[in-house]
Amino acid sequence: MPNFPDDAADPVQLLDVRRKFGPVPALDGVSLTVRRGELFGLIGHNGAGKSTLFKMMLGLIQPSGGMLRVLGADTRSAAFRNARTRIGYLPENFVTYENLSGLEVLYLFADLKNAPRRGCAALLERVGLGDAAGRRVHGYSKGMRQRLGLAQALLGEPRLLFLDEPTNGLDPAGIADFYAILHELRGRGATIVITSHILAEIQQRVDRLAILQGGRLAALGTLGELRERQPLPLRIAATLRPGLPACTLDSLRSLGLVLEMNEATLDAKLPPGAGRATIACPPERKMQLLAALAPVASGLDIQEPTLEQLFLGYGDAHAQAH
Numbered sequence: 001m002p003n004f005p006d007d008a009a010d011p012v013q014l015l016d017v018r019r020k021f022g023p024v025p026a027l028d029g030v031s032l033t034v035r036r037g038e039l040f041g042l043i044g045h046n047g048a049g050k051s052t053l054f055k056m057m058l059g060l061i062q063p064s065g066g067m068l069r070v071l072g073a074d075t076r077s078a079a080f081r082n083a084r085t086r087i088g089y090l091p092e093n094f095v096t097y098e099n100l101s102g103l104e105v106l107y108l109f110a111d112l113k114n115a116p117r118r119g120c121a122a123l124l125e126r127v128g129l130g131d132a133a134g135r136r137v138h139g140y141s142k143g144m145r146q147r148l149g150l151a152q153a154l155l156g157e158p159r160l161l162f163l164d165e166p167t168n169g170l171d172p173a174g175i176a177d178f179y180a181i182l183h184e185l186r187g188r189g190a191t192i193v194i195t196s197h198i199l200a201e202i203q204q205r206v207d208r209l210a211i212l213q214g215g216r217l218a219a220l221g222t223l224g225e226l227r228e229r230q231p232l233p234l235r236i237a238a239t240l241r242p243g244l245p246a247c248t249l250d251s252l253r254s255l256g257l258v259l260e261m262n263e264a265t266l267d268a269k270l271p272p273g274a275g276r277a278t279i280a281c282p283p284e285r286k287m288q289l290l291a292a293l294a295p296v297a298s299g300l301d302i303q304e305p306t307l308e309q310l311f312l313g314y315g316d317a318h319a320q321a322h
C-alpha cells in the first residue's frame with residue numbers, strides 16, 4: 001500500500017464552513033474533523049445541508065466562507081485536483097447510461113477516473129452484480145443500480161469515500177454485504193463518510209457521528225458521547241417474581257418513571273414470568289434501579305436511548321431555538 005503524504009493528517013478538516021444559496025444559509029459555520037480510517041456518519045433532517053457539504057468536500061461547489069482541507073489539500077487549490085483522484089463518491093441519486101451494460105458503465109467511469117479497466121469485472125462480482133455484468137442497466141432494479149453506483153465509487157482503491165444514502169434500495173442481505181465491503185476497505189486504510197436517514201442501521205456501525213441541524217453542527221462524537229451529552233432515560237423492561245411486597249414496587253416507582261406495571265405482580269399465585277414492569281429511568285439512577293430490581297426480577301432487558309431518539313431530541317432543541 002503506498003504511503004500518501006496526507007496519510008499522517010486527518011483526511012477531512014472543515015473550519016467554519018459556510019455556504020449560502022441566495023438568502024438561504026445551507027451551511028452555517030461547520031467545523032469538524034474526520035480521522036483517518038474512520039467510518040463517519042453525517043446525519044440530519046431533509047435540507048440540513050448534508051449533500052451540500054459532500055459537494056463542497058468534493059470541490060464541486062465552493063464555500064461562501066471558511067476552509068475545507070480534504071486529503072491534505074484545500075479544496076480550492078490546484079493540488080486538490082490530484083487529491084480528488086483518490087476520492088470515491090456515490091451521489092444520493094446515482095444515474096447512469098441506461099443502454100450500456102453494468103460492465104460498460106464501469107469501464108466508462110474507470111476511464112474517466114484514470115483507473116485500470118482490469119479490476120472492473122471483479123468489482124462487479126464483489127458488489128453482487130457478477131451475473132448481471134453483461135445486462136443493460138435499463139433492466140436493473142433499484143438495488144442493483146445502487147450496487148453499480150457503489151462499484152463506481154470503489155474504482156481505483158480510493159483513500160476517502162463519500163457515500164450519500166448508499167443503502168437506499170438495498171435489501172437486508174445487500175445492506176449487510178455493503179457494510180462488509182466498507183469493513184474491508186477500512187481494513188486497507190480507507191476513510192469513509194456516510195449519510196443515511198436509517199438511523200437504526202448506522203448507529204452500531206459508525207465510529208463517530210455529526211448531526212446537522214439547519215446547516216449547523218448540532219452534535220459531534222461517538223454514540224456514547226452523544227448519549228452523555230443528552231441524557232435521555234433508559235428503558236428497562238423487567239420480568240418480576242410473583243408476590244412482591246408493595247414497598248418494593250414503591251421503591252421502583254421512586255427510582256424511575258413506571259411506564260407499565262402489571263399490578264397482578266403482587267399476587268403470590270401468579271405463574272412465573274407473568275409479572276412485568278417497564279420503567280423509564282434517568283441514566284444517573286441506572287445502577288440504583290438495577291440493584292433494586294436484581295433481587296426481585298427473573299429477567300431484565302435494558303435499552304439505551306437509540307440514535308433516533310437522540311436525533312429527535314436535537315430536533316426539538318432546534319425547533320425551540322427558532
Ligand SMILES: Nc1ncnc2c1ncn2[C@@H]1O[C@H](COP(=O)(O)OP(=O)(O)OP(=O)(O)O)[C@@H](O)[C@H]1O
Nearest residue numbers: 021024025026044045046047048049050051052053
Ligand atoms: N443548488 C441549490 N440552489 C438553491 N438552494 C439549494 C441548492 N442546493 C441546496 N440548496 C438548499 O440548501 C439547503 C441544504 O440542502 P441539502 O441538499 O444539502 O440538504 P440535505 O441535508 O442533503 O437534504 P436531504 O436529506 O433531503 O438530501 C436546503 O435548504 C436546500 O434547499
